[in-house]
Amino acid sequence: KAKGHHVIALDIEAESNLHVYGEKLCLVQIYDGVNSAIIDPFNIDTDTLKLLFENSKILKVMFDAGSDLSLLKNACDIEIRSILDLGPAVKLLNYDKKDLHSVIGFELGIVLEKKRKYQQHNWTKRPVVRQAIDYAITDVKYLLALKDIILAKLYSRKLLEPFVLENLQIQNKDYTRDPEDKYKKISGYSRMNSHEKVLFRKVFDIRDKYAKLCNMPPHNVIHKADLINTVMNPEIIDEIRSAKKISPEMIRDMRRELKKAVKA
Numbered sequence: 001k002a003k004g005h006h007v008i009a010l011d012i013e014a015e016s017n018l019h020v021y022g023e024k025l026c027l028v029q030i031y032d033g034v035n036s037a038i039i040d041p042f043n044i045d046t047d048t049l050k051l052l053f054e055n056s057k058i059l060k061v062m063f064d065a066g067s068d069l070s071l072l073k074n075a076c077d078i079e080i081r082s083i084l085d086l087g088p089a090v091k092l093l094n095y096d097k098k099d100l101h102s103v104i105g106f107e108l109g110i111v112l113e114k115k116r117k118y119q120q121h122n123w124t125k126r127p128v129v130r131q132a133i134d135y136a137i138t139d140v141k142y143l144l145a146l147k148d149i150i151l152a153k154l155y156s157r158k159l160l161e162p163f164v165l166e167n168l169q170i171q172n173k174d175y176t177r178d179p180e181d182k183y184k185k186i187s188g189y190s191r192m193n194s195h196e197k198v199l200f201r202k203v204f205d206i207r208d209k210y211a212k213l214c215n216m217p218p219h220n221v222i223h224k225a226d227l228i229n230t231v232m233n234p235e236i237i238d239e240i241r242s243a244k245k246i247s248p249e250m251i252r253d254m255r256r257e258l259k260k261a262v263k264a
Contacts, residue, residue, distance in 0.1 A: 008032050009143035010060040010080075013136050014071050017217045019122040023075040026123035028052075031140040038133055042126065046076055056081040061143045063087055063100045065170060073175040081171075086143070088166035089150045092159045104142050107149045112138055188228040199231045202261040210254045214246055221246065221254075234262040 013027040028039035028049070041049060052058070053072065060080060062068065064087035072078040090098045097103070101112045118135040128136075154160045183189055183201055192200060204227060211218040220243040222230070229236050237258050242251055 007059045009140035010062050011139045012068050013123040015124050020124055021211050021215045023071050025076055027136055029136050029140045033144050036137050053078045053080045061147050070175045074177050083171055085167055085170050089163050196231055199262055203230050206257050
């Protein structure tokens with residue numbers, strides 16, 4: 001192993017119920033200070049990916065890693081070890097603009113084009129277009145240089161210890177989600193009584209079942225607001241609008257299941 005390769009910059013691109021059903025790890029981007037690489041997780045088994053992510057001897061420099069850690073744990077059963085997350089430093093140092101591209105511009109003088117279309121890009125599509133790959137690799141290309149500047153600033157301002165503490169908290173957090181969380185995050189759920197919550201969970205699970213069958217985001221099958229309305233006012237079930245890609249037969253079957261669930 002070449003000197004210095006025990007420290008890498010790391011980022012991922014993922015799908016989270018935006019274009020298709022479920023959460024999926026779609027790309028892994030790494031940079032070792034000399035070379036950059038893109039790993040396609042669709043062509044590598046999870047155990048092989050764990051050799052990188054769960055190797056505690058490789059320091060992985062990331063930025064705002066929380067959502068990535070959550071997705072990897074819950075979608076892939078992968079826990080990233082030995083992380084240095086620069087996100088907390090940006091808050092401690094109180095930058096005016098705290099997104100990665102703005103901090104890179106401020107500290108390194110490198111202006112990165114913010115290609116909004118790639119922020120909601122469908123990373124499940126293959127082949128991945130060249131422009132999307134270039135966008136993905138940009139976020140890791142400057143992380144190592146940024147790390148050196150940020151650590152020096154933290155030290156000079158006596159902020160290194162709170163930064164280390166926040167990183168330990170990020171590293172040690174259990175990112176396993178409570179199965180109830182998917183229900184609780186729907187607006188209006190907390191105001192329901194216990195009986196309504198039981199019905200809501202049934203309706204939610206029916207939507208999830210058909211979203212998985214159709215391989216589409218659940219909100220395209222039944223909108224979040226209609227989940228609550230179905231429980232409170234079952235008469236609207238026949239008026240629920242779904243994506244045109246869902247066959248009339250499937251919509252009919254889903255409505256039948258919904259009616260049965262709310263009457264139970």
